[in-house]
Amino acid sequence: MSPITPQPGIMEIELYVGGKATIEGVSDIVKLSSNENPYGCSDAAKEAHAKSGLNLHRYPTTDHQPLREAIGEIHGLNPDQIICGAGSDEILQFIAQCYAGPGDELVYTEHGFSMYPILAHAVGATPVKVAERERVVDVDAILAACTDKTRIVFIANPANPTGTMVGGNEMARLADQLPEGCILVQDGAYAEFVESFDGGAALVNARDNVIMTRTFSKIYGLGGLRIGWGYAPQAIIDVLNRVRQPFNLSTVQLSVAEAAIRDQAFVQKCRADNARMRAWLAEALAELGVPSDTSCANFILARFADQAEAESCDEYLKTQGLIVRRVAGYGLPNCLRITVGDESSCRRVAHAVGQFKAGAR
Numbered sequence: 001m002s003p004i005t006p007q008p009g010i011m012e013i014e015l016y017v018g019g020k021a022t023i024e025g026v027s028d029i030v031k032l033s034s035n036e037n038p039y040g041c042s043d044a045a046k047e048a049h050a051k052s053g054l055n056l057h058r059y060p061t062t063d064h065q066p067l068r069e070a071i072g073e074i075h076g077l078n079p080d081q082i083i084c085g086a087g088s089d090e091i092l093q094f095i096a097q098c099y100a101g102p103g104d105e106l107v108y109t110e111h112g113f114s115m116y117p118i119l120a121h122a123v124g125a126t127p128v129k130v131a132e133r134e135r136v137v138d139v140d141a142i143l144a145a146c147t148d149k150t151r152i153v154f155i156a157n158p159a160n161p162t163g164t165m166v167g168g169n170e171m172a173r174l175a176d177q178l179p180e181g182c183i184l185v186q187d188g189a190y191a192e193f194v195e196s197f198d199g200g201a202a203l204v205n206a207r208d209n210v211i212m213t214r215t216f217s218k219i220y221g222l223g224g225l226r227i228g229w230g231y232a233p234q235a236i237i238d239v240l241n242r243v244r245q246p247f248n249l250s251t252v253q254l255s256v257a258e259a260a261i262r263d264q265a266f267v268q269k270c271r272a273d274n275a276r277m278r279a280w281l282a283e284a285l286a287e288l289g290v291p292s293d294t295s296c297a298n299f300i301l302a303r304f305a306d307q308a309e310a311e312s313c314d315e316y317l318k319t320q321g322l323i324v325r326r327v328a329g330y331g332l333p334n335c336l337r338i339t340v341g342d343e344s345s346c347r348r349v350a351h352a353v354g355q356f357k358a359g360a361r
């Protein structure tokens with residue numbers, strides 16, 4: 001064996017597979033594979049982006065104070081308890097890096113986001129996958145899986161790719177009953193799609209072992225910008241900031257994100273449009289014999305008869321220029337995850353699934 005070997009766990013990592021963006025030979029494409037905002041980002045964010053090019057020779061702030069204050073103002077949170085990163089993925093990485101290592105266990109659920117086992121392996125910890133109940137996170141199963149080695153439990157709420165949610169009381173019960181020294185991470189990437197949901201911020205306030213992460217990648221339509229944030233008890237924030245690089249966010253990221261979060265009218269409009277088109281698409285697919293659980297996010301997990309039908313439908317959609325997401329890697333081989341697009345995209349998907357069901361191949 002070569003004397004040059006990576007740290008324990010690194011070679012266990014299966015590379016993250018992103019949503020496809022192109023189909024060879026097809027030009028009129030609708031990408032519904034990465035839960036992006038079909039309306040793009042707010043005009044205020046675009047203006048801030050155009051202006052942000054003027055001072056590129058200046059280093060950004062190290063403490064992100066203006067952005068943290070804007071987030072605090074909008075969400076009614078203490079800015080000192082906020083940390084910003086290159087996507088919420090970076091915040092999740094800080095958490096794993098600071099609180100888990102070799103010999104520790106990191107719990108996530110059956111159909112949980114594929115970044116969680118990656119983060120566990122990256123720090124040499126052991127990812128522990130817990131069964132769900134009918135595609136819904138099962139708090140009792142999680143508690144039963146916890147040991148004295150469990151350091152972190154990751155739950156996306158709403159979840160990806162199922163779109164289902166855990167209720168506030170269940171989440172509080174989980175936080176209460178976790179073993180001592182174990183952190184509950186509520187990944188709120190899709191929190192804004194749920195009317196008057198705080199993403200679990202109140203639970204953070206009420207406990208010393210709960211963290212919430214949020215992102216600008218989904219409802220804000222800024223996945224390409226790479227910016228997210230976390231909200232946690234002060235003691236945890238002080239720990240996470242030690243591993244954060246002083247200049248982890250650029251002047252461009254900081255100013256665009258601040259403009260974006262101040263434009264809540266855009267967020268409200270996107271939430272309402274998403275809810276309307278999501279209901280329309282779910283019903284249209286159900287009428288075609290393709291059911292789904294009630295989704296709380298900006299995608300639908302469409303269930304087919306079996307893996308073969310899901311895969312051939314995916315192939316047919318591709319011929320029609322429609323890119324959706326296969327989720328066999330998430331333990332859902334008979335499903336396709338379809339991002340809720342704008343009205344014309346939703347109609348195109350429903351029409352194509354109808355043609356597929358009618359025998360088109």
Ligand SMILES: *Cc1c(COP(=O)(O)O)cnc(C)c1O
Nearest residue numbers: 087088089113160189215217228
């Ligand atoms: C999209 C997504 C994220 C957000 O990732 P970013 O790094 O902020 O772009 C986090 N968690 C889940 C479950 C997601 O689906």
